[in-house]
Amino acid sequence: QxxxxxxxxxxxxxxxxxxxxxxxxxxxxxxxxxxxxxxxxxxxxxxxxxxxxxxxxxxxxxxxxxxxxxxxxxxxxxxxxxxxxxxxxxxxxxxxxxxxxxxxxxxxxxxLPRTEEFHSLFFPDFEQGGEAARRMLWSGIPLSMLRLSTAQETETTLGLAGHEFLIGALERFLSVRGVAKHKCMLLFVVSGGEQIVKTARKEALAIASGCGGVSVGKTFGREWNRTRFRTPYLRNTLWEAGYAVDTLETAISWSAIPGIIREIERALGEALAEAGEEVHFFTHLSHLYPWGSSLYTTYLFRLAEDPEENLHRWRRLKDGASRAIIAQGGTISHQHGVGVDHAPYLPAEKGPLGMAVLGDLCRRFDPSGIMNPGKLAG
Ligand SMILES: Cc1cc2nc3c(=O)[nH]c(=O)nc-3n(C[C@H](O)[C@H](O)[C@H](O)COP(=O)(O)OP(=O)(O)OC[C@H]3O[C@@H](n4cnc5c(N)ncnc54)[C@H](O)[C@@H]3O)c2cc1C
CATH class of the missing domain: 3.30.465.10 (Uridine Diphospho-n-acetylenolpyruvylglucosamine Reductase; domain 3)
Known part of the structure; x- marks a missing residue:
């Protein structure tokens, strides 16, 4: 009850x-x-x-x-x-x-929702996709998920999808409709009773269309749902193929989204330049709010023979991107937490008084410092 x-x-x-x-x-x-x-x-x-x-x-x-x-x-x-x-x-x-x-x-x-639909759309560019997403959020349509990929992530996703013939046909279909080189994929999910889902779908598609979006139906969305927990397993396969992959995430107001994506990706792109190594990265907005969004960047780099060198490469990438997040005013984590990796960047976000309060709480609950020492607040 x-x-x-x-x-x-x-x-x-x-x-x-x-x-x-x-x-x-x-x-x-x-x-x-x-x-x-x-x-x-x-x-x-x-x-x-x-x-x-x-x-x-x-x-x-x-x-x-x-x-x-x-x-x-x-x-x-x-x-x-x-x-x-x-x-x-x-x-x-x-x-x-x-x-x-x-x-x-x-x-x-x-x-449990009586019905659930996973729809995908493509936009001519990230700006138009972002505008559609914001309008959907502001209109209050009861969506249970919105996810917008940058052009780079869209290209990577389509490249990894296999089914060359089908993807080729999709690209031609989109191209005729003016959605080509910089295209961005948006996924939305509606969950609930039949009538709510029907109305929400109709409204979301109308908003998308007004922003240049082209619907490609439910096939991509269904496939995303089918494999939604599988992508992390690719990490092991990639490692065996000689590549390391990691992800990072933050959240920030809508007006700051383009700048923070640019700066995070710039930092990742430059981090291994000295070693002459290229980094592949791509980003999507994963948790959207009327006032801002989280963003989630995946990056891949080539493994060296020396494990110490791999750690060094990862640290350079992580530190460069984390500094970019702080400099742009994003949170050091929207969903992964602090742990050890993000602890050095927490004081920039919480400030001296905030860190002191966190430290006091640790000591109040755990006077001997035995509970997960070293995490969160040092
Ligand atoms: C492949 C992958 C994908 C992920 N995707 C997401 C995602 O989509 N969204 C997201 O939010 N996060 C994601 N995460 C991050 C992480 O899995 C989640 O944040 C999750 O909430 C951690 O839960 P866990 O049970 O694995 O906790 P653990 O990793 O075991 O612990 C995390 C921290 O919580 C503490 N803790 C655990 N249980 C308790 C308890 N009962 N009481 C007090 N403290 C406790 C631990 O001490 C530790 O400090 C992902 C991680 C991986 C590896």
Whole structure:
């Protein structure tokens, strides 16, 4: 009746979903790491599922629970809403195990959608795709996902799709409609009852068409859905072929999106120039909000024979891109968290007082410093 479910926090994504689905519900939280990540991990890292536009990030889904800390147990009752001072769930979300261990969580669940459609469209360029995405968001159409690839990512995606004949036919079809060299792919998902889905689809397609978008139906979207958790496995295959791949992400206001993409990609492109190595990179907007978006960049570089050199290359890339993110005013992480890799860049975002407060919280919950030391706030 309350659309809430209680889980032990160590439950993995597939187990959690199958238990909910058996009762006609879903959490709707599908990070790409869904198969192996846990509810406690999602909360402790402020994770964002691929359909966060419809279901919300984990912050919205986490209603309450229990965190066991060296200083005692923190109980968080699952109120629908509360004005009783600062919300202590915020101290648990993103705490990355520094304050204690979340052992139980109450989550807000949604009845399983009766129908779900995955549509793809192509735009003449990133600007027009971005304009369409913003108009869809501002119009309040109930979409559960929007994802816009840059021209470079679109080209890479089509190149990796296989099916040369079909992709060739698609390119010719788009080209006749003025969508050619700089084309960008946009994927949108509508979930819900038949009537809602029908209306949302119609409105989204009309907005897209007004911005130069060309719909190519549901085939690409269905394929994306079928393989949505598989892409990370490519990392091992690429490694065996002599290439390393990593991803990075941030979020920023809409007006700053073009600049931050340019600067992140510039930093990646220059990071290994001294060694004469090229880097392949591509970006998409993955979690869109009316006021801004997260962006997600994938980068590949060639492996050297010496593992130390590989680490050095990765560090140069990571540091260059992270500095670009900070300089442009983006957050050091929209969804992956801080851990060790992002800790050096956190003070630029939180400021001296913010870092001191985080340090105080660590000491209050964990006076002996035994909980995941070195992560998050050093
Ligand atoms: C291939 C790949 C794809 C990914 N895709 C996404 C994505 O689409 N969206 C996204 O948001 N993230 C993504 N991530 C990042 C990550 O998987 C998620 O952020 C996820 O939430 C981590 O959960 P986990 O259970 O794996 O936690 P772990 O990686 O095991 O732990 C992460 C941190 O949380 C702490 N922690 C874990 N459980 C608890 C608990 N019960 N109580 C207190 N602290 C705890 C750990 O100490 C650690 O500091 C991806 C990662 C990979 C490797």
């Amino acid at each position: 309350s659309h809430q479910a209680v889980f032990e926090a160590g439950v993995a994504g597939p187990d959690l979903e199958s238990q909910l689905r058996a009762r006609g519900f879903t959490l709707g939280h599908f990070p790409q790491s869904f198969e192996y990540s846990t509810l406690g991990g999602w909360i402790a890292t402020r994770s964002s599922g691929q359909q966060s536009l419809g279901y919300g990030r984990i912050e919205r889904l986490f209603a309450g629970g229990r965190m066991e800390t060296p200083s005692g147990i923190l109980e968080l009752p699952p109120f629908p809403a509360s004005a009783a001072g600062p919300d202590l769930r915020e101290a648990v979300l993103g705490s990355e195990g520094r304050f204690g261990i979340l052992t139980e969580a109450v989550v807000r669940v949604t009845p």
